[in-house]
Amino acid sequence: xxxxxxxxTHLIKTRGQQVTLRCSPKSGHDTVSWYQQALGQxxxxxxxxxxxxxxxxxxxxxRFSGHQFPNYSSxxxxxxxxxxxxxxxxxxxxxxxxxSPLHFGNGTRLTVT
Amino acid sequence: SQKIEQNxxxxxxxxxxxxxxxxxxxxxxxxxxxxxxxxxxxxxVFLLLIRENEKEKRKxxxxxxxxxxxKQSLFHITxxxxxxxxxxxxxxxxxxxxxxxxxxxxxxxxxxx
Numbered sequence: 702x703x704x705x706x707x708x709x710t711h712l713i714k715t716r717g718q719q720v721t722l723r724c725s726p727k728s729g730h731d732t733v734s735w736y737q738q739a740l741g742q743x744x745x746x747x748x749x750x751x752x753x754x755x756x757x758x759x760x761x762x763x764r765f766s767g768h769q770f771p772n773y774s775s776x777x778x779x780x781x782x783x784x785x786x787x788x789x790x791x792x793x794x795x796x797x798x799x800x801s802p803l804h805f806g807n808g809t810r811l812t813v814t
Numbered sequence: 815s816q817k818i819e820q821n822x823x824x825x826x827x828x829x830x831x832x833x834x835x836x837x838x839x840x841x842x843x844x845x846x847x848x849x850x851x852x853x854x855x856x857x858x859v860f861l862l863l864i865r866e867n868e869k870e871k872r873k874x875x876x877x878x879x880x881x882x883x884x885k886q887s888l889f890h891i892t893x894x895x896x897x898x899x900x901x902x903x904x905x906x907x908x909x910x911x912x913x914x915x916x917x918x919x920x921x922x923x924x925x926x927x
Contacts, residue, residue: 707856735913743818743903743917744858757914784910791857800846800865800907803915
């Protein structure tokens with residue numbers, strides 16, 4: 702049973718470019734959340750998708766957008782990249798139950814130069 | 815605004831001793847609290863969940879307490895081993911919060927032989 706998989710594992714982009722990160726949730730999970738983790742910090746909540754809709758959003762600008770597909774997989778898009786967007790981007794899946802633990806992928810390391 | 819504080823300094827202990835990590839929160843009334851372990855370059859892994867009506871939860875060598883009056887959770891690892899060396903994250907959550915978890919910055923634990 703595959704856990705959460707993310708691709709790519711590493712990515713280098715130039716300031717101003719756009720990037721798309723992908724996530725396949727753990728089998729049976731229907732909810733996908735995205736987090737940004739800067740070096741030495743805890744994960745920061747970006748947004749959550751359920752039933753192909755963005756259900757909740759953290760304090761991130763509209764440059765960050767996402768999508769969830771009918772098979773529950775998800776994408777995170779970031780436009781007009783800034784140097785400060787360099788971070789580890791984590792995808793987490795769970796059941797749609799309030800206290801359901803999050804299952805994380807190993808993330809995509811994005812470097813913006 | 816909601817604030818979660820964990821020991822900012824790394825915790826260094828000797829193998830076989832008990833490690834105690836602290837998680838304090840303010841401007842928040844969580845219904846439950848989750849603890850995760852994160853190894854370098856990997857996503858967090860769920861360890862334990864404790865609900866507000868539970869004072870203590872145990873799993874093998876792990877023990878978590880939750881004091882809603884003090885707004886604090888303590889995470890204990892007994893008979894610690896070098897393999898326990900990692901960063902430990904706490905994440906309070908609310909009922910009806912659609913499992914949107916806000917993470918602390920984490921405490922880095924180093925267990926020395």
